[in-house]
Amino acid sequence: MMAISDHVNIDQFMAGLRRRNPGETEFHQAVYEVASNVFDFISNKEIYHEMQILRRIAEPDRIVTFRVCWQDDQGNIRVNRGYRVQNSNAIGPYKGGLRFDSSVNQSILKFLAFEQTFKNSLTGLPLGGGKGGSDFNPKGKSDNEIMRFCQSFMTELFRHIGDDIDVPAGDIGVGAREIGYLFGQYKRLTNRFSGVLTGKGLEFGGSPIRKEATGYGVVYMMEDMLSRRADHIEGKTCLVSGSGNVATYTAEKVTDLGGIVVTMSDSSGFVYDKDGIDAEKLEFIIDLKVNRRGRISEYAEEYGVPFYAGERPWRVPGELVFPSATQNELNPADADILISNGCIAVAEGANMPVEQKGVEKFVAAGILFAPSKAANAGGVAISGLEMSQNSIRRTWDVNEVHQSLREIMHNIHEQCVEYGAQADSDHIDYVKGANIAGFIKVANAMIAYGAV
Numbered sequence: 001m002m003a004i005s006d007h008v009n010i011d012q013f014m015a016g017l018r019r020r021n022p023g024e025t026e027f028h029q030a031v032y033e034v035a036s037n038v039f040d041f042i043s044n045k046e047i048y049h050e051m052q053i054l055r056r057i058a059e060p061d062r063i064v065t066f067r068v069c070w071q072d073d074q075g076n077i078r079v080n081r082g083y084r085v086q087n088s089n090a091i092g093p094y095k096g097g098l099r100f101d102s103s104v105n106q107s108i109l110k111f112l113a114f115e116q117t118f119k120n121s122l123t124g125l126p127l128g129g130g131k132g133g134s135d136f137n138p139k140g141k142s143d144n145e146i147m148r149f150c151q152s153f154m155t156e157l158f159r160h161i162g163d164d165i166d167v168p169a170g171d172i173g174v175g176a177r178e179i180g181y182l183f184g185q186y187k188r189l190t191n192r193f194s195g196v197l198t199g200k201g202l203e204f205g206g207s208p209i210r211k212e213a214t215g216y217g218v219v220y221m222m223e224d225m226l227s228r229r230a231d232h233i234e235g236k237t238c239l240v241s242g243s244g245n246v247a248t249y250t251a252e253k254v255t256d257l258g259g260i261v262v263t264m265s266d267s268s269g270f271v272y273d274k275d276g277i278d279a280e281k282l283e284f285i286i287d288l289k290v291n292r293r294g295r296i297s298e299y300a301e302e303y304g305v306p307f308y309a310g311e312r313p314w315r316v317p318g319e320l321v322f323p324s325a326t327q328n329e330l331n332p333a334d335a336d337i338l339i340s341n342g343c344i345a346v347a348e349g350a351n352m353p354v355e356q357k358g359v360e361k362f363v364a365a366g367i368l369f370a371p372s373k374a375a376n377a378g379g380v381a382i383s384g385l386e387m388s389q390n391s392i393r394r395t396w397d398v399n400e401v402h403q404s405l406r407e408i409m410h411n412i413h414e415q416c417v418e419y420g421a422q423a424d425s426d427h428i429d430y431v432k433g434a435n436i437a438g439f440i441k442v443a444n445a446m447i448a449y450g451a452v
Contacts, residue, residue, distance in 0.1 A: 010039045017058060024107035026327060029356055030114050031058050033371075037435040041419075051451070053443045060087045060113060061094075063106065066156040068134055070149045073142055082153050084132035084160055084168075087113035090445040093164055094130030095120055095380060097171030100149075100178065102137040108327070109133060112171075112351055116380070118438030119373040122412045125384035130166055132157070138173050139293075150181035158186050163194040163390070169383050170199040172244070172326065175290075176211070180204075195390025198383035207386035208398035209405065210379070215249025215349065217378015217409045218322060218370075222347040223257065224413040225368045225430070231344075234258030239318035239338075241265045242325035243289050243296050246349045246376065250322050251282055263313035265325060266296040270313040273305045317341040324349030332357040339365050348372035359431060366427055374412050374434040381408045 042048040064084040096116040117129025200206035251261045260276040300307035314334035335358040345368035420433020
């Protein structure tokens with residue numbers, strides 16, 4: 001029988017994907033990044049072609065779309081759109097965050113669910129890939145408005161999730177407050193106390209270090225990449241974008257390891273503190289963003305440092321770069337500037353924050369580059385451990401969870417090294433390594449199930 005690889009190349013594959021998913025540019029970008037590595041890996045492995053594995057992974061199992069109707073504090077009826085993209089449950093229940101932001105659409109959630117499938121595979125835990133959310137923007141809303149929205153959102157979503165079916169978590173716009181409201185409504189509707197959401201408060205089934213885990217994991221990935229070159233974080237100038245959970249705890253762990261964080265940002269611009277954002281200054285940012293819900297420009301006013309309105313921090317010289325705000329925040333021109341300014345390594349804290357051409361520039365320049373599916377897997381890893389704790393009705397000690405996180409991130413690094421090694425070179429292509437390592441486990445499970 002003629003192998004599909006004999007007459008379908010990556011360009012033809014992507015043309016078909018774009019035809020079936022018109023206008024979904026973020027989704028196209030995510031699939032291409034994986035396919036560009038996987039096509040070479042499976043070129044002589046007929047079973048993957050025969051079973052159409054990549055085509056099937058790039059077609060979500062299902063997408064649920066629904067109306068979310070709620071009432072604001074003035075008594076007005078408001079309508080938003082809710083989603084849950086269940087991409088693959090080949091190796092475990094669907095797992096992935098909920099995002100509440102005005103930018104949310106089907107393309108973004110499909111890209112996130114697709115990425116999540118490989119990220120969860122890399123953790124070594126039995127977790128499938130999913131993602132969901134709404135175009136609801138919580139900024140400027142009262143606590144009561146957010147509660148009413150979350151309750152309305154869960155009134156539909158609860159039909160499609162469960163602790164052995166689909167376990168959502170938080171993401172942009174969905175923090176501890178929103179998870180509490182969502183879980184409360186799920187419990188009211190089902191009369192069940194189960195581990196159906198992760199990122200819960202410690203009082204009702206949450207795990208230690210869940211809020212810190214993604215940021216810590218990003219830094220551990222960077223630490224392992226540098227360590228393999230007999231290098232370290234200590235003393236290096238570090239650029240961090242964002243000021244949410246991922247950015248905050250990335251900055252905290254970098255500082256713990258002796259790095260000097262000089263930038264943080266939000267959607268209004270970035271601050272540049274050449275003396276370093278130390279532990280005391282970081283506490284100010286946490287209070288600013290979590291408790292007062294203020295803007296990063298207030299940091300500049302407090303500490304007398306420059307604030308660059310409407311800009312991102314990539315023109316500041318730095319050796320280690322941690323893009324931790326949102327997708328496609330770092331473009332090819334930014335990559336050129338960072339390379340010329342002495343960047344030696346990048347670890348993606350956000351999901352797909354570097355545009356594809358930017359990634360290619362970093363890789364071509366020999367920059368250590370950890371893609372988000374590997375670097376920011378620490379959050380979902382602890383979510384998986386939270387599910388385990390819920391199943392046995394026990395909360396583990398913080399040190400036990402922290403040790404597990406460190407081991408999982410090290411194992412992810414080693415998988416990337418194994419599959420990203422370059423012939424006749426000591427350089428590791430971490431993008432290739434992460435894509436192939438994440439693909440293998442999911443693909444082999446799908447082959448075992450047959451054509452389903």
